Amino acid sequence: MGIFTFFTDQILGMKWLSDLITLFVENLLGLNVASRLGGSIQFFIYDTIKIFLLLSVLIFFISYIQSYFPPERTKKILTKFKGISGATVSALLGTVTPFCSCSSIPIFIGFSNAGLPLGVTFSFLISSPMVDLASLLLLAGFFGMNISILYVVLGLIIAIAGGTIISKLNMESEIRTYNEKTRDLYSESENFNQKQRLDYALNDTKIIVKNVYKYVLIGVGIGSLIHNWIPQEAILAVLGNDNPFSVIIAAVIGIPMYADIFGTIPIAEALFLAGVPIGTVLAFMMGVTALSLPSMIMLSKVVKPKLLAIFIGIVTIGIVITGYLFNAIGPFLM
Numbered sequence: 001m002g003i004f005t006f007f008t009d010q011i012l013g014m015k016w017l018s019d020l021i022t023l024f025v026e027n028l029l030g031l032n033v034a035s036r037l038g039g040s041i042q043f044f045i046y047d048t049i050k051i052f053l054l055l056s057v058l059i060f061f062i063s064y065i066q067s068y069f070p071p072e073r074t075k076k077i078l079t080k081f082k083g084i085s086g087a088t089v090s091a092l093l094g095t096v097t098p099f100c101s102c103s104s105i106p107i108f109i110g111f112s113n114a115g116l117p118l119g120v121t122f123s124f125l126i127s128s129p130m131v132d133l134a135s136l137l138l139l140a141g142f143f144g145m146n147i148s149i150l151y152v153v154l155g156l157i158i159a160i161a162g163g164t165i166i167s168k169l170n171m172e173s174e175i176r177t178y179n180e181k182t183r184d185l186y187s188e189s190e191n192f193n194q195k196q197r198l199d200y201a202l203n204d205t206k207i208i209v210k211n212v213y214k215y216v217l218i219g220v221g222i223g224s225l226i227h228n229w230i231p232q233e234a235i236l237a238v239l240g241n242d243n244p245f246s247v248i249i250a251a252v253i254g255i256p257m258y259a260d261i262f263g264t265i266p267i268a269e270a271l272f273l274a275g276v277p278i279g280t281v282l283a284f285m286m287g288v289t290a291l292s293l294p295s296m297i298m299l300s301k302v303v304k305p306k307l308l309a310i311f312i313g314i315v316t317i318g319i320v321i322t323g324y325l326f327n328a329i330g331p332f333l334m
Contacts (some may be wrong), residue, residue, distance in 0.1 A: 014050045014141070021046040024172075040228040047220045047266045049254055054141060055216070055262050058134045063204035065096050065133070067197045074107075075114050078124075087123040087163035091156050094127030105298045112175055112302065119167025123159045126315060130290045131155035138262070143278065144267050146333040147326075152281055154325070158318035165314055166307075174307035215263030223266035232274050239276045247323035250280045251316060254287025255296075264288045279326030286319040 021042055025031050051270030074093055081089045107128070111121040130151045139148035192200060226235065239246045254264075268281045291312060300308055 010188075011141075014046075014053070014240065017050055018042075018046050021049070029193050032283055036228045038222045043224045043227050043270070044220055047223060047269070048217065049261055050141075051138075051216055051220070051265065052213075054138060055209060055212070059205045059208050060135060060201045062096060063208075064197055064201040066204075067200050075111060075116065076161070077081050078111070078116055078120050078206035081120070083119075083167065084160065084164050086117055086120040087160045087167070090120045090123040090163060091127040091131075091159035092126045094159065095132050095156075103297060105302070105328060108299075109302055117167055119163040119165075120176070121163075122166045122311060123163025126162050126290060127156060127159035129295075130286055131159070134262075135289075138265055143272070144333070147278060147282075147330065150326070150333065153162045155286070158322065162311070162314045162318060166310065169310065170248055171310070174304040176302055176304060195203075212262055218264075219263035220266040223268075223270035224318060226267065227273055230274075235271065235274045235276060239271065239280050241277055241327070246277070247283045247320055247327065248279045250276075250284035251287040251319045251323065254284045255291050255293055277327045279328070279329035280322040282326055283319050283323030286322065287316075290315055290319070 022033050024045070025033055025038050025042045029038075029041065031041065033039050033042045077093065078086060078090055105125070106119055108125045112118075135154050135155075137150050152329065186209055237243070239250055243249070264285045268285050271284065272278060272281045296308070296312065299311075303311070
């Protein structure tokens with residue numbers, strides 16, 4: 001086994017943990033993991049422990065990086081770029097910022113109030129929840145590094161293209177005046193020393209885990225239900241390859257939900273294990289993380305209906321194209 005394979009399977013994928021939980025369920029609980037009950041318990045315990053381990057490590061690491069990019073510093077960086085270069089830099093900076101769209105919107109508001117170009121702010125808003133560094137490593141642990149890297153690349157393309165298109169439409173008049181107080185995320189970290197950055201990362205990890213743990217548990221519970229109790233035929237009838245609209249349905253199903261990448265992963269894993277094509281699974285994930293209904297309600301307080309509809313339309317089209325592309329080439333990358 002090569003180092004890369006070992007890292008993907010045993011470090012990110014934690015196959016050793018899966019084997020350990022299987023022994024626990026079968027030998028101590030006396031349940032067969034091939035049965036519905038045994039399989040559900042094995043899936044729930046394994047995914048819960050795995051996600052929280054990865055969650056804690058990744059959030060600490062990314063929060064440490066975030067401490068170097070508080071909003072004020074990010075604004076200064078982005079003011080130096082315009083057009084497609086501005087959209088590109090903004091999308092890349094979005095990869096080291098908050099993990100869900102509702103957390104990204106306060107920063108988006110700050111960028112808008114600071115007078116940054118509209119396309120730049122929207123590129124950030126698309127990339128931040130959908131293609132952060134956590135998604136790269138988490139997806140690698142579940143679907144392999146090839147799928148993970150392509151997911152991030154295509155997500156960045158959606159963000160850059162979306163921001164560029166919006167900038168060409170000259171819709172600055174569609175931004176609402178927003179005077180309510182928002183949390184200025186990470187502003188206090190600009191002048192930290194190394195000890196302060198480590199303490200900040202640890203504190204941020206505690207806060208984020210406390211805020212998302214319930215979504216992770218709900219996601220793992222739904223994943224366990226899908227994996228062990230819902231007939232595979234029923235799932236594939238709606239989301240399988242034989243349904244030409246499966247990618248569109250998956251993206252739309254994800255919109256009413258509110259979860260970040262950590263709560264979405266176990267559901268995506270269960271769908272994939274049930275035979276749902278990888279592109280359809282990733283379209284569902286993108287729909288949840290980028291277009292969740294609660295975040296769109298928050299965004300509607302900042303942008304007018306016309307711009308909101310254009311934003312949703314651009315992102316949805318990007319997600320659908322990405323899903324079908326993954327379905328076409330995904331099997332060659334697994």
